[in-house]
Amino acid sequence: MIKAIFFDVDGTLLSRNGRVSKSTKKAIASAQKNGVLCGVSTGRGPRSLRRIIKDLNLDMFVTYNGQLVYDDHQVIYSHPFEEAVIDEIVNYANNNSRQLLLGSAKQVEGSLTMRIGESSFVRRVIRFVPKKFPIRTVKLGLQKFSPNRRKERYSKLAILNEPIYQCMMFGAEYENEKLKKALPNCDFQRSNPYTVDLVPKGGSKVQGIKQFLAYKGMAFEEAMAFGDHLNDIEMLKVVGIGVAMGNAQEGTKESADFVTDSHQHQGIEKALRHFKVID
Incomplete structure (x- = not known):
């Protein structure tokens, strides 16, 4: 029996217009009425989420790719970077003129370019950028001509006095191995081809979900994602029922137990009905 459901946000919970559809809102409310806990599992942080899902009465929040988990009452799991690792990331960004964002429980600071990129509008648009987009040229241009380019740019940010749960860096997929060698104490998560989320080693959405389920005395088999x-992918594999959206990447679909319709065509509602979570 499914007791908890975790939704990714971008491309899943949100439609292309950056909003939660009426169909999805109704389906989630129906599941909750049936006693099922509903929440998010996302790379976004708390500040970003508040603007997006303010009209959803969710039960739990697995944020920053699993590094910060909470409900309306308390923080359930907190896994920030060690200070030495943050120093490594900041030094790498400074020395290589990298665009960088740092996320705490309350705020996000860093690159103005990336803060603009984190906006709901840009996140919607980026999904339509062609695969042949010259990401390498854009990255080099930002490194060379950024108006905020200066030595030790990120070293004096006020946010460094707070626990940092995730860093977001401008970097294309072809740089994966390079970044892993440069920052061996981080794990890397991607929700688009152009930026990469850096989390503490061993951190993942699965780890965050695991902590929440343990707190509630539930098993992975009783969860849906x-x-x-x-x-x-890892999240969909480990839960009892993993559902890929119809607009999902092929690798994600192959890893799921079920592929539903897209986020534009009542995909969440249809899957919940298919598995009889709602009537």
């Missing part, structure tokens, strides 16, 4: 991107 929805996702669309590669950073959702």
Whole structure:
């Protein structure tokens, strides 16, 4: 029996217009009425989420790719970076003129370019960027001509006095191995081809979900998850029922127990009805 459902946000819970559809809102409310806990499992942080899902009465929040988990009452799991690892990341960004964002429980600070990129509008648009987009050229251009380019740019940010749960860096998929060698104390998660989320070693959405389920005395088999991107694969594999959206990447679909319709066509509602979570 399914007791908890975790939804990815971008490309899953949100439609292309950056909003939760009426169909999805109704389906989630129906599941909750049936006693099922519903929440998110996302790479986004708390500040970003508040703007997006303010009209959903969710039960739990697995944020920053599993590094910060909470409900309306308390923090359930907190896994920030060690200070030495943050120093490594900041030094790498400074020395290589990298665009960088740092996320705490209350705020996000860093690159203005990336803060703009984190907006709901840009996140919607980026899904339509062609695969042949010259990401390498754009990255080099930002490194060379950024108006905020200066030595030790990120070293004096006020946010460094707070626990940091996730860093977001501008970097294309072809740089994966390079980044792993440069930052061996991090794990890397991607929700798009152009930026990468850095989390503490061993951190993942699965770890966050595991902590929440343990807190509630539930097993993975009693959980259901929805996702669309590669950073959702592990989550879809480990829960009792993993559902890929119809708009999901092929690798994500192959890893799921069930492929539903897209986020544009009542995919969440249809899957919940298929598995009789709602009537």
